[in-house]
Amino acid sequence: MFNCLRQRTSLLISALFLFSTPSLADCCRDQSATRDNPTAIGGRLYDKWWAELDLTAPSITHPAYPTTAKNSGATTWRCKECHGWDYAGAEGAYRKGSHFTGIKGISAYKGEDLARINALLTDTTHQYDRFLNKHALNLIATFVSEGQINMSNSIDLNSKKANGNAIIGQELYGEYCSRCHGDEGEDLNFGSKLKPEYLGPLARRNPWEVLHKIRNGHPGSKMGPKQMHSGNNMRRHHLDKVRMNEPMPAMIKKLTLKQQTDLLSYLQKLESE
Ligand code: HEC
Ligand code: HEC
Numbered sequence: 001m002f003n004c005l006r007q008r009t010s011l012l013i014s015a016l017f018l019f020s021t022p023s024l025a026d027c028c029r030d031q032s033a034t035r036d037n038p039t040a041i042g043g044r045l046y047d048k049w050w051a052e053l054d055l056t057a058p059s060i061t062h063p064a065y066p067t068t069a070k071n072s073g074a075t076t077w078r079c080k081e082c083h084g085w086d087y088a089g090a091e092g093a094y095r096k097g098s099h100f101t102g103i104k105g106i107s108a109y110k111g112e113d114l115a116r117i118n119a120l121l122t123d124t125t126h127q128y129d130r131f132l133n134k135h136a137l138n139l140i141a142t143f144v145s146e147g148q149i150n151m152s153n154s155i156d157l158n159s160k161k162a163n164g165n166a167i168i169g170q171e172l173y174g175e176y177c178s179r180c181h182g183d184e185g186e187d188l189n190f191g192s193k194l195k196p197e198y199l200g201p202l203a204r205r206n207p208w209e210v211l212h213k214i215r216n217g218h219p220g221s222k223m224g225p226k227q228m229h230s231g232n233n234m235r236r237h238h239l240d241k242v243r244m245n246e247p248m249p250a251m252i253k254k255l256t257l258k259q260q261t262d263l264l265s266y267l268q269k270l271e272s273e
Contacts (some may be wrong), residue, residue, distance in 0.1 A: 222245050
């Protein structure tokens, strides 16, 4: 997998000159995601597997998605849609509101055997072998077993406030995030021009999603041409700080959970609206 990353990068560079890369397909066709450790890749697949693997999103609604719930189509195939960003299902942030399904969380499978989780993901309820190969499924199983945390230790369920130290978080933000997201979190716009969304407001509205992404990264994220010019005032990212096509890193092994929570507390204080 890691060799594949290096191979892919150099192949992409040679692709610019040769326009044909037979071995690129050999290397990466097997849906292996190519970034950092397996648990974080699994976390991004849990978030939105087709974005991470560059696949077409399913057009049907997941057969296990309750007919009484409010969503439909591709989004119902995201693990987070039924089990939550906090892995707590109907007992967590999705206990009410537009994402409510009544389905339980996945914390009972923390530390579980990968084979048992794989069996679950391909059972008649889940049916993920319709879209994902064994390798991708195994990465998701690795996340379920090793990547989960109890988010209620970091985020208050009702007030949504993170209980970290924002002063320490500010330093971490400067070190790990600001060169892409900007000093106020406004250099990358996740919404549209008319309805922009920035890091601070997102961290206040959905701290569970942001903590999941701090740990695992954002699926398929890259500093592409659009991102390099996104954000407030169309500010340009400086190429001496950010590489073209650089993906968002995952902090799961880089920072402790305490530090990740400190970072979240700081994000919740970013001034932008
Ligand atoms: C459309 C809804 C839906 C989606 C999407 C979904 N699941 Fe599930 N999942 C369920 C249902 C329903 C159950 C069974 C819950 C029960 O037994 O009450 C379940 C059970 C589980 C369990 C066992 C929980 C327990 O304690 O018994 C795990 C682990 C799990 N799912 C992981 C995943 C993962 C990983 C994904 C994404 C690849 C995923 N699920 C996607 C509906 C979904
Ligand atoms: C190398 C650049 C880079 C770095 C460093 C980086 N990010 Fe990102 N981040 C991105 C890109 C690119 C996206 C996807 C934006 C898009 O889709 O346009 C993203 C998306 C996100 C999202 C998801 C927004 C959404 O739409 O759901 C969050 C949350 C986030 N980043 C937080 C952070 C935090 C916190 C840090 C520091 C630990 C960080 N990022 C570091 C590039 C970066």
